Amino acid sequence: MNDRSQGPGDSPAEALPSGPAQAGERLRRRRLERGVSLAKLARLAFYSKGYLSKVENGEKPLTVELARVCDQVLETGGELAQLVLPAVKGNGRRARGAERCPYRGLSPFGVGDAQWFFGRDEAVAEVVSQLAERLRTPGPLLVMAPSGAGKSSLLRAGLLPALARGVLPVTGSQAWPVALLTPGEHPLEELLNRIAVATGASRRLLAKAHEEGGGALATAVCAAVEGMRRAAGPTTAHSKAAYGSATGEAAALVLVVDQFEEAFMLCSDDGERAAFVRALLSLTARREDDGAGLPSALVVLGVRADFYDRCLAFPGLAASLQRGHVGARLGADRSARCGEGCLFVTVAIWPRDTGPAPPPSGRGGGTARGARPRSAGSGRGARCSGRWVPVAAVQARSAARPPVGVASCSLV
Structure with missing residues (x-):
C-alpha cells in the first residue's frame, strides 16, 4: 500500500497533456518529487540522459520497459507502467512488437x-x-x-x-x-x-x-x-518437490x-x-x-x-x-554461435593492382544504413566505409597481399 501523499497530476480535475507528453510529464514529476537528478536516473535505469530528456519532453514515447525500470528506480509502485500499458494494449500487434524490440543498442540486457x-x-x-x-x-x-x-x-x-x-x-x-x-x-x-x-x-x-x-x-x-x-x-507433494520441504x-x-x-x-x-x-x-x-x-x-x-x-x-x-x-571473454564464442563470423570494416585500403575488395556478404551488404560512404584517403585504391565482409574473405585477401591499412574493424 502506497502511503505517498497525492502529488501534482494525481487529481482527475487537473488536465494533463495526452499521449507521450502525458507519460513524460508524469515521469518528470515523480523524479523531481523524489529528488532524483536526470543524470542519476540515467545511470540507474541504463538509459542515456539525452533519451530520458526527450521522453520527459514528449519527444520520445515512454515504453513499457522503460516505465517499469523507472517505477523500480523511483519506487512509484508501478504507476508509470500502468499509465502506458493501456495505450500499448490498445495499439494492438504493432505496439506489442515495438514493446519487445530485441535490439538493446548500448543498453545491457535485463x-x-x-x-x-x-x-x-x-x-x-x-x-x-x-x-x-x-x-x-x-x-x-x-x-x-x-x-x-x-x-x-x-x-x-x-x-x-x-x-x-x-x-x-x-x-x-x-x-x-x-x-x-x-x-x-x-x-x-x-x-x-x-x-x-x-x-x-x-x-x-x-x-x-x-x-x-x-x-x-x-x-x-x-x-x-x-x-x-x-x-x-508448499502445500502439495508436487510443490514440495520443487521448493523443498520446510524441514x-x-x-x-x-x-x-x-x-x-x-x-x-x-x-x-x-x-x-x-x-x-x-x-x-x-x-x-x-x-x-x-x-x-x-x-x-x-x-x-x-x-x-x-x-x-x-x-x-x-x-x-x-x-x-x-x-x-x-x-569473462564474452565475445569468444559469438561468431561460432552466429554461423560465419563477419567483420564490419569501416575503412579498408588495398593497393589498386590487387583487384576489388572482398565482396560484402548477404548480411546487410553495401554501405551501412545511416552512414555516408566516405573516402579512406586520397591514396589510390581507397575503399569506401561501411561494408559487412566475411572473416574468411578478409583473411584470404590479406594472405594474398596485405592491405595497406584497415581501421575500425569489429567482429560481430
Missing part, C-alpha cells in the same frame, strides 16, 4: 530480456559452475571483464534467469530471493535497502545488525530468508552486485566502502547452525577488469580471487 539473450551459453555455464562451488566455499564470486564486454547482460539476462530455472544443485533454489544492485555513492545503504526489499526484513533491524558486527547481519538475513521460505511453504533443504539469498567498481569510483567515503565489502564477505560465511552448510547469501560481483588491483587491497576479495573467478 532479466526480462532473457529470450533475446543468445550466444553466451558457455559463459553462463561457467558462472553457474563457479557459483555452485560457493555453496560450500566462502567468499563472493567475481566476474571480471573489460568495460563494455557485456558483464551486466551476462548477470542480468544470463545468470539470474538460469538460477530461476533451478540450475543450482540445491532443491528449491529456483525460489530463493534475489537482490540485484549497483553500489552507487552509498553502497552500504543500497545493500541494506535491496536486502530488505528482497527478503522482507526490516531495514532498521538490518542496519542495527550490521552495527553489531560479528556476523549479526548474516544471521538477520538468514532468519529473514528462512521466514520467507516457511511462509511460502529439508535450507535457503539462501542470491545477491548480485553489478558494476562493483562504482564502490571505488562513486563512493568517496573509504570507511563506508570498507564496511560494504565487510558486509558482503560476512554474508558468504557458512552457517554453522545449518545442517546443509549453506552461506546466508550467494554473492556475485560484476567488476570491470581494470579494477582488479583495487579488489586485491581487500584480503577477503583477494582470497576469493585466488579460489577462482570468471574472467
Whole structure:
C-alpha cells in the first residue's frame, strides 16, 4: 500500500497533456518529487540522459520497459507502467512488437530480456559452475571483464534467469530471493535497502545488525530468508518437490552486485566502502547452525577488469580471487554461435593492382544504413566505409597481399 501523499497530476480535475507528453510529464514529476537528478536516473535505469530528456519532453514515447525500470528506480509502485500499458494494449500487434524490440543498442540486457539473450551459453555455464562451488566455499564470486564486454547482460539476462530455472544443485533454489544492485555513492545503504526489499526484513533491524558486527547481519538475513521460505511453504507433494520441504533443504539469498567498481569510483567515503565489502564477505560465511552448510547469501560481483588491483587491497576479495573467478571473454564464442563470423570494416585500403575488395556478404551488404560512404584517403585504391565482409574473405585477401591499412574493424 502506497502511503505517498497525492502529488501534482494525481487529481482527475487537473488536465494533463495526452499521449507521450502525458507519460513524460508524469515521469518528470515523480523524479523531481523524489529528488532524483536526470543524470542519476540515467545511470540507474541504463538509459542515456539525452533519451530520458526527450521522453520527459514528449519527444520520445515512454515504453513499457522503460516505465517499469523507472517505477523500480523511483519506487512509484508501478504507476508509470500502468499509465502506458493501456495505450500499448490498445495499439494492438504493432505496439506489442515495438514493446519487445530485441535490439538493446548500448543498453545491457535485463532479466526480462532473457529470450533475446543468445550466444553466451558457455559463459553462463561457467558462472553457474563457479557459483555452485560457493555453496560450500566462502567468499563472493567475481566476474571480471573489460568495460563494455557485456558483464551486466551476462548477470542480468544470463545468470539470474538460469538460477530461476533451478540450475543450482540445491532443491528449491529456483525460489530463493534475489537482490540485484549497483553500489552507487552509498553502497552500504543500497545493500541494506535491496536486502530488505528482497527478503522482507526490516531495514532498521538490518542496519542495527550490521552495527553489531560479528556476523549479526548474516544471521538477520538468514532468519529473514528462512521466514520467507516457511511462509511460502508448499502445500502439495508436487510443490514440495520443487521448493523443498520446510524441514529439508535450507535457503539462501542470491545477491548480485553489478558494476562493483562504482564502490571505488562513486563512493568517496573509504570507511563506508570498507564496511560494504565487510558486509558482503560476512554474508558468504557458512552457517554453522545449518545442517546443509549453506552461506546466508550467494554473492556475485560484476567488476570491470581494470579494477582488479583495487579488489586485491581487500584480503577477503583477494582470497576469493585466488579460489577462482570468471574472467569473462564474452565475445569468444559469438561468431561460432552466429554461423560465419563477419567483420564490419569501416575503412579498408588495398593497393589498386590487387583487384576489388572482398565482396560484402548477404548480411546487410553495401554501405551501412545511416552512414555516408566516405573516402579512406586520397591514396589510390581507397575503399569506401561501411561494408559487412566475411572473416574468411578478409583473411584470404590479406594472405594474398596485405592491405595497406584497415581501421575500425569489429567482429560481430
